[in-house]
Amino acid sequence: MRNIAIIAGKEVQESLRNRWVLATTILMAALALTLTFLGSAPTGSVGVHPLDVVIVSLSSLTIFLLPLIALLISHDALVGEMERGTMLLLLSYPVARWQVLLGKFAGHLGILAFATVLGYGAAALALVTTGVAIEAGSLRAFAQMIGSSILLGAAFIALGYLISALARDRGTAAGAAVGAWLVFVLIYDMALLGLLVADQGRTISAALLNALLLLNPTDVYRMFNLAGSADVSAFAGMSGLADTVMLAPAVLLAALGGWTVLPLAVAAVAFSRREL
Amino acid sequence: MSATVEIAGVSKRYRDVEALRDVTFALKAGEIVALVGHNGAGKTTLLKLMLGLIHPTAGTIRVLDENPAAGEFAARRRLGYLPENVSFNPALSGREILSFYARLKREPVAGALALLDRVGLGEAARRRVATYSKGMRQRLGLAQALIGEPLVLLLDEPTTGLDPALRLSFYEIVQDLRAKGATVVLCSHALTELERRADHVIIMNRGVLVADGTIEELRGIARLPTRIRLTGVNCDTGPLRAWMGPVGPWRTIDGGTIEIEAAASEKIELIRRATREGTPVADVDVLPPTLDELYAHFLRGAGAAG
Structure with a gap:
């Protein structure tokens, strides 16, 4: 346990030193603030809940941005250190490989969580200071959005480690990370959409669709945030989907957790078998 | 003293490359061991096996009475390692890096930081490693290997990039640890440096151990001739050769000096003859075979046998 904490501490220290933390936090805050004010401008007059609009735009942003940041900081974590010789x-030293992996994971997740809470929190705070009334329900949905964003980040950090543990060199790892991002963020959904259109509802049942959506962490995240609460889903244009796809929030969170634990476990096995 | 490191019948195969073949040796506490061999002879593989970073294909390894690859960490706390081409995260300072490694070994950080002064990095301790020269990084690598007074110290090319003064202070540190009962393994190509310092020499060739013993033992096994250099009084080699009578192979070094290759059995007799009453010999030098020569001899032998 102490080894994990020591390694996590070093990871955070390094990221602070090479300004990863600063850059990530500023990027998240800047985008969140931009979306908050640009996004609420057209809705302010018609009186819908402004924070719900922010949730919709921020979670759409998260789906693109957070996996990218997570993969960027994680794909190099193992193979990079092996190549530089520091591993x-x-x-x-008296430290097990799984402890190295978990320590790095804790450190990277801490950085990502810090940037997300601070960046997105700044957006909520900015909204409050402008004097907009915010309901408790919206606030809870916002907190859930931040929490699930961190979980989504965790899943992609774990995927990045898996890539890092398997890749032969840093270049391959970087390529695979970009590939993973493209597949999970863009291609999977397009392919699924194409499939649904082509199928015309003949063979793909709601249950199968549920299963297919669980196979992609970004879809799980989307379901959790955009279809989760009635108000939000109305803005997100997801209410139609939310009616047919009936997955409890607990199931979705468990799926995100699974998307974290499983790649991490496989990465640990691959890393422990690797000869240096 | 019991053995600190025991390697018994160890082989290691990487896919289709046989890195080590049936290697057996034991290292004692309080000795400096020179592990020598060409690149690719299996030195680094041996070190990695002793560290438990890789598993042997066959055979057993015990380091401080523990199997290093079994995931037990009691022994590793008493182990110091300096990899070849050591590298550190350039964004951190020397102090930060050393305190990180000290914490991993559960050693007091203050004691570890004192090592920075010992390797001459005291002033640069707060600077980022990115600003360090090659020699300074090597010294930082040495400092981390010394954390916690290790009982077994494995140093891969430890003196590359060190200037002569630092080399001397490095060997002083090594002698210190040896006096305290540590086993110090030095992998190096600088054979002349090791010659005067190593208590135990292990020569590897293409994954096979070709020689194992003290340098005296190796000299005995190799039976290489001792070279005796004689300098004449009058800068003339003629009278020298006449005085010495029949000898083994010899050659002229310069105008006044000849060098005779003497087998161990005739060495004393030749010296006696050279120093008899009325000798034209002004100076005698006895040069036993160097580690370089022994190394070349054993590699040739291994080549002929293989």
């Missing part, structure tokens, strides 16, 4: 020295 050899680290593993000669």
Whole structure:
């Protein structure tokens, strides 16, 4: 446990030093603030809940941005250290490989959580200071959005480690990370959409669709946030989907958790078998 | 003293490359071991096996009475390792890196930081490693290997990038640890440096152990001739050769000096003859075979046998 904390601490220290934390937080805050004010401008006059609009735009942003940041910081974590030769020295110390992996995971997740809470929190705070009335329900949905964003980040950090543990060199890892991002964020949904259109509802049942959506962490996240609460889903244009897809929030959260634990476990096995 | 490192019948195969073949040796506490061999002879593989970073294909390894690859960490706390081409995260300072490694070994951070002064990095301790020269990084690598007074120290090419003064202070540190009962393994190509310092020499060739013993033992096994250099009084080699009578192979070094290759059995007799009453010999130098020569000899032998 202490080893994990020591390694996590070093990871955070390094990220602070090479300004990853600063850059990520500023990027998240800037985009969140932009979306908050641009996004609420047209809705302010018609009196819908402004925070719900922010949730819709921020979670759409999260689906693109957070997996990218997570993969960027994680794909290099193992193979990069192996290539630079620092891993050899680290593993000669009294520390197990799974502890190295979990320590790095804790450190990277901490950085991502910090940036998300601060960046998105700034957006909510900015909205409050402009004097807009915010309902408790919206606030809860917003907190849930931040929490599930961190979970989505965790899933992609874990995927990044899996890539890092399997890749032969840093270049391959970077390529695979970009590929993973494209597949999960863009291609999977397009392919699914194409499939649904082509199928015309003949063979793909709601249950199968549920299963297919669970196979992509970004879809799980989308379902959780955009179809989760009635108000939000109305703005998100997801109410139609929300009617047919009936997955409890707990199931969705568990799916995101699974998307974190499973790649992490496979990465740990692959890393422990790897010869340095 | 019991053995600190025991390697018994160890082989290691990477896919289709046989890195080590049936290697057996034991290292004792309080000795400096020179592990020598060409690139690719299996030195680094041996070190990695001792560290438990890789598993042997066959055979057993015990380091401080523990199997290093079994995931037990009691022994690793008493182990220091300096990899070849050591590298650190350039964004952190020397102090930060050393305190990180000290915490991993559960050693007091203050004691570890004192090592920075010992390797001459005291002033640069708060600077980022990115600003360090090659020699400074090597010294930082040495400092981390010394954390917690290790009982077994594995150093891969430890003196590359060190200037002569630092080399000397490095060997002082090594002698210190040896006096305290540590086993210090030095992998190096600088054979002349090791010659005067190593208590135990292990020569590897293409994954096979070709020689294992003290340098005296190796000299005995190799039976290489000792070279005796004689300098004449009058800068003339003629009278020298006449005085010495029949000898083994010899050659002229320069105008006044000849060098005779003497087998171990004739060495004393030749020296006696050179120093008899009325000798034209002004100076005698006895040069036993160097580690370089022994190394070349054993590699040739291995080549002939293989």
